[in-house]
Amino acid sequence: MHGSAEREGRVPGPPGTVLTGAVADALRAVTGLAGGVYLRSGTPGELRLSVLAGLPGQLFRPWWRLTVDRPFPAADAFRTRAPVVLADPAETMRRYPQLAAGLPFRFGSLYVPVLDGERTYGVLTVLRAGTSPLAEAMPARDRLGPIADALGAALGALEREGARVVWDGEPLCVRPPAAGRPPRGRAGRFTWDPAADELTVDATLRALAGPGARGGLRSARDLAEALAPDDGHLVLAALREAASGPVPPGLLRLRSAEGGRRLLELRPHGEYRGEPHEPAHGESRGKSRGNPHGSAHGESRGEPHVHAPPWEGPAGPGAPAGSLIHGLVVDPEPGPPADGAADLLPDGVFAFDRLGLLTYVNPRAARLLGRPRETLLGRQLWEAVPWLDRPVYEDHIRASLLSEEPVHFQVSRPRPDAPGPVARAEGGRAEGDWLTLSLYPGPDLVTCRIVPLGQVAETAEGAPADAPAPGTVPTVETTAGPSASGLPPAVVSTAPLYRPIVLAIALTEALTARQVSEVVMRELLPAFGGGRLAIYLLHEDRHLYLAWEHGFPSGFLRPFEGVALDARLPGVETLTSGRPLFFESMHKLAALYPGIPLDATEGARAFLPLIASGRPVGSCILGFDRERGFSDEERTVLTALAGLIAQALERARRYESEAALARGLQEALxxxxxxxxxxxxxxxxxxxxxxxxxxxxxxxxxxxxxxxxxxxxxxxxxxxxxxxxxxxxxxxxxxxxxxxxxxxxxxxxxxxxxxxxxxxxxxxxxxxxxxxxxxxxxxxxxxxxxxxxxxxxxxxxxxxxxxxxxxxxxxxxxxxxxxxxxxxxxxxxxxxxxxxxxxxxxxxxxxxxxxxxxxxxxxxxxxxxxxxxxxxxxxxxxxxxxxxxxxxxxxxxxxxxxx
The missing domain is CATH 3.60.40.10 (PPM-type phosphatase domain)
Structure with missing residues (x-):
């Protein structure tokens, strides 16, 4: 299955339905914004996010993994086997400053361990609105307890049956339970049994199929012909792929008989959990193939919803009996009157769901985003608009998903002569280079108003949002230096620095050189997209010795062990000169240092001096798998962080010396x-x-x-x-x-x-x-x-x-x-x-x-x-x-x- 089962003979792990069902029940029980389940992984001491509901996975990648010794609430709940309740942002900042620095938004959260007797399998997590008082958070914790207990019992039963209850892959990203029924004619759901070729559909999907669905919708071929006669073979191929492999095929774009657009999303073996559907002919709502216990959802006892048997191994030519494929069919074309009215607005309006999928774009928004409307709908926002795929913008999107307050910010759009998509107005003239985005979060969708910067956007209360005066430079979150529009350097926001802030906080808690190195690897590399790290420390003999390495080929760094300070190497010269060295490619590194051994990659390198209070401590090497440039802001931040790392390493040296003395004292006593x-x-x-x-x-x-x-x-x-x-x-x-x-x-x-x-x-x-x-x-x-x-x-x-x-x-x-x-x-x-x-x-x-x-x-x-x-x-x-x-x-x- 996703995460723990592989094709080469491994025992399958927990089914996605057990996990996603528990998360859905938890969100319903406490009215959560988002939720998930951390499970043990195959790596000792590591937790992995197995399910993420209500949040785009890409935007939360830094939190996919946790080590159990980190000062994070999920790790504490796992380690202590006790719930952790964070009622509001103030409580989060007081108890877990690293989490608050990484996600500085107004939300509260609950963390309940998933137990079965003496076994601890993971942690059930729910994020809530950050305005709930502690008096409301504690009853919410109590409502999560039975759900976590039921999930623990289900996982314990699977383990006793021989399943390996660990998670080693990426999380399943699913939609949360809808706040209300989806609009009729817009999104329909179905369940397909590949063994019997039987189809179960809801009323919305029947409406989407229309009266032309001859003989009803009873089989996969009926579904393919009704949804997309010209693309029916694609539907059948996608269904077969979902039935035969553990990886879902994702979104499939189709065209209906009338020429309208259709989006098909599949979740094999019940990983998708939707609203109750109408039973097919001959199938009752009580006992079904996917739930032999008699309850359609298991909610009467607080148990996680299990809509498929615990089979998650790879299917051969045909899926075993009882393995179900769940699907969602979306009609993104304007349908309800509200959408038609929004098409006429002079402002740009678009909406995306809690997985980041664009569900509506009016014509004006398409023009401002610089992409045809048909290429935007049904795609994730940062994929549809590549120039929005930047950490500073992602931070604002996270804020809209984790709080109930509007978010306003400005973005810099590529100029018409820049490579990539170009935005032009109706007359062919280029729109302004600066846009104001206002995000208004809702329970199921985030609605965005997008206007040129000169046009004032309004807040939820009707007051104008802050806008720069004519002729001034807007305050935007962008890298330092000239912008693509040729404007002067913009004022830099602190939003891009949130991961370095996390690094700084984590370094204050690291006591030994090994702990400092682990923090740098865990926090610094993901923040800048690096894949390799080496830390050298200067010893009393004035030679550099390797203290930590990660990602380099085995034995590659051995020739650099114990080098003297007169060696002509970038790791030495960055320390002796006190200047960081940046190389956009290995070719540039080799040109400046002829004959230096190179590894197999052609990526960039950064060599940072580690100097604390004017004393040389060592050098830090960051490796990147691809060629890349380093902006002025990145160079400044990395240089500053090198100073923090040096201070932490120097403090660790003193600590280890004092700890050795203290241990000797105690041993003598x-x-x-x-x-x-x-x-x-x-x-x-x-x-x-x-x-x-x-x-x-x-x-x-x-x-x-x-x-x-x-x-x-x-x-x-x-x-x-x-x-x-x-x-x-x-x-x-x-x-x-x-x-x-x-x-x-x-x-x-x-x-x-x-x-x-x-x-x-x-x-x-x-x-x-x-x-x-x-x-x-x-x-x-x-x-x-x-x-x-x-x-x-x-x-x-x-x-x-x-x-x-x-x-x-x-x-x-x-x-x-x-x-x-x-x-x-x-x-x-x-x-x-x-x-x-x-x-x-x-x-x-x-x-x-x-x-x-x-x-x-x-x-x-x-x-x-x-x-x-x-x-x-x-x-x-x-x-x-x-x-x-x-x-x-x-x-x-x-x-x-x-x-």
Whole structure:
């Protein structure tokens, strides 16, 4: 299928109908503008957009992929298994500045994880109007929950049947559920069963076919003859192609018997979801081939609509029984009176749907756009009008699709003597070079008013939009330098810079050189259309060494490793001179540097110096697969971004140096050897957090105490060097009090007063246990220990305790006596092992209790597992977590039986 199934023997993945149906149900449930589903991909740690409803896929390509560790709401919902609610733009900016910088429009959004038991398949996403208060957003989240649960159950069932529930291709871009029935005679839908050659059509399509459809519409040939007698063979060929392959053939342009235009769009195997259609002869609305469960849409239970069986593999010569082809037939010619009236307007008016498809263009708009009307209808806007295919204009189109407010902007149109389409007025005179576009969003369509710049456009309230005074240069979003019209350089808007802004924000969160390089690859390359990246860093020996590469042929960069600063290479000279070097083609690069090794491509190259605070850091190489020029604006932006990258890399160097020092400090503070006792077996482990400095305040220890042992575990609030230093002081204090053979309560009270006297501005939890031979236990705000009995039962001990250390000078810490049975396992742990975002800590303690129960043998005859092995099992999930915000300490103790 689209995305995960291939022809060479791979197990098919989830059907498009399951996914698109869930998105349609979600949009209906919360009145969303657009929505989609992110699914796991075949690449570990990566999510891919499998369905996008209500937005043109091309305009949202940068968001097709997400890594689960990125600070984006969909990634957080996937990672934490908890919904994320962003009620308005202010909330989005506060919590996710990268998303707000990349999509700076007035919308809210909801993200609900798609789960089936312990499995997380993806995230259901809905974008809404940005004016909804939080009080309305939370009920909307609750309405999405059952839809996401039903989708998770459906995907889980598919996986148990052998399907591979991942997505590795481009997203399916589909229309959202219509706000109302489409106008009669304008758009009709049908379903075709290729195995039985049976056709089901709706009333609109019957009206389009007209009374000349002899014998009704029952088969594919009937449909072809009714819609386009002269092009019937094209219709049949398209239907066969849709039935035999996973890729839909797209739009097909046809001509009716009366000479009118027809557009045919096919979605194989139920990927298109339209409105309910009239059943064909002999087919009921209840159970059908595509829905054996009895509900036509599954909406009564909140389940995703499944209108085809879960078969998505390649069809051979004929599709398997039950695989349906859904189609849409559009008549774009003027039909309703409103369209005829709009044809007479002196202003240009056109409309496109939420996939960017032009559905109406009046004659005046066609003249201003410079294309015949028949070549515009049924095509995507940026394909029909190539000179609108620019990032600055795409940004305004995105704004019209993601907000409910009108969008006004100016565009520069090619001159009549420029290559490409030419716009001329009725008398043959060239129209003005500047046009004003006003986009008015609606639930299903965006309507655009287009007028020459000298003509004032009106806002939705009737007030004139801002227009430049006669003889002045309009403020337009265009590249710097002379325009195609010969006007002076235009004022540059910040709209083209939104991706570099995202890069700048992302760089502030990158801590290591590797993370900086990953951000540059993820954000900088797509922003400028690059495909290759190399980052070299200058080392103390004054040589450049490769720190990161992407996209270059294997081994190509090896000869450039460790080059000195006197080498005549562009990557060296850009650093020594401090000047960026731009080459529009490899021929120009080779001409300036004869004999330099070249890879197989003929594309452009950019060499950027990485200099931070006047100190050379390295050089960055951007590669493009095709020849291209670099505008003044692009050169300026790339040079500025090189400075940001250099600063981030320099900061990463300092961070890595400080982190290495901090890790060394913490490693020195943690015990390298635990005190031993003939009758006591112990095992401890420590896992640093994966955020910040990778150091924290968790510790454990086993200390000789008189004739017995003292078990200690503690957690200092916070992270970083200060927390580690406080931990070291507390550990030394507890050891000293334990070696003095003080009772547990006295040890805790003395440590508490010491922490208050040190006044580090921190507090700590602690659990102290004395084994001799009864177990005396004192607890200061620490999680309750777990006790696994020899028969396999595990209890959460309910023991009294005092407040955390460092808060109350006169605090008392009651002591509880407990007798350990031979073979029992006592587990002490810090909260990092049992806390998860969006979940109650009791859930984590319960999960740890279950894991401890399952970690060893049962009964006296069972072979007891080793304590290090048990510790490994209890921390396995935490070790594999890419995002571990807190450090973890674990101490296990087992009493040996008498020999």
């Amino acid at each position: 943690l015990p390298h050897r635990l005190s031993a006792h003939p009758r006591v077996e112990t095992a401890g482990c420590y896992l640093p957090g994966t955020q910040g400095m990778d150091v924290g305040g968790d510790w454990y220890d086993v200390v000789d105490a008189g004739e017995g042992l003292a078990l200690v575990i503690g957690d200092v609030q916070g992270h970083g060097v200060q927390a580690a230093a406080t931990m070291g002081q507390l550990r030394s204090a507890v050891r000293a009090f334990a070696l003095g053979d003080h009772p547990p309560g006295e040890v805790m009270s003395s440590t508490n007063r010491l922490l208050i006297d040190l006044d580090p501005g921190q507090f700590a939890s602690c659990c102290y246990i004395r084994l001799d031979p009864l177990t005396g236990l004192a607890r200061a705000g620490h999680p309750q220990p777990l006790l696994r009995h020899p028969d396999g039962r595990t209890d959460v001990l309910d023991l009294p305790g005092g407040v955390v250390l460092g808060v109350a000078p006169e605090a008392e810490y009651p002591v509880t006596e407990l007798r350990l049975e031979p073979g029992a396992v006592l587990a002490l742990y810090t909260d990092g092992l049992v806390e998860r975002a969006g979940h109650d800590i009791d859930e984590g303690i319960g999960a740890l209790r279950t894991a401890l129960t399952l970690a060893g043998g049962r009964g006296a005859s069972a072979q007891p597992p080793s304590l290090p092995g048990v510790a490994g099992l209890l921390t396995d999930r935490a070790r594999r977590a890419a995002d571990r915000p807190d450090d973890i300490a674990l101490l296990l103790t087992r009493l040996r039986p008498y020999s």
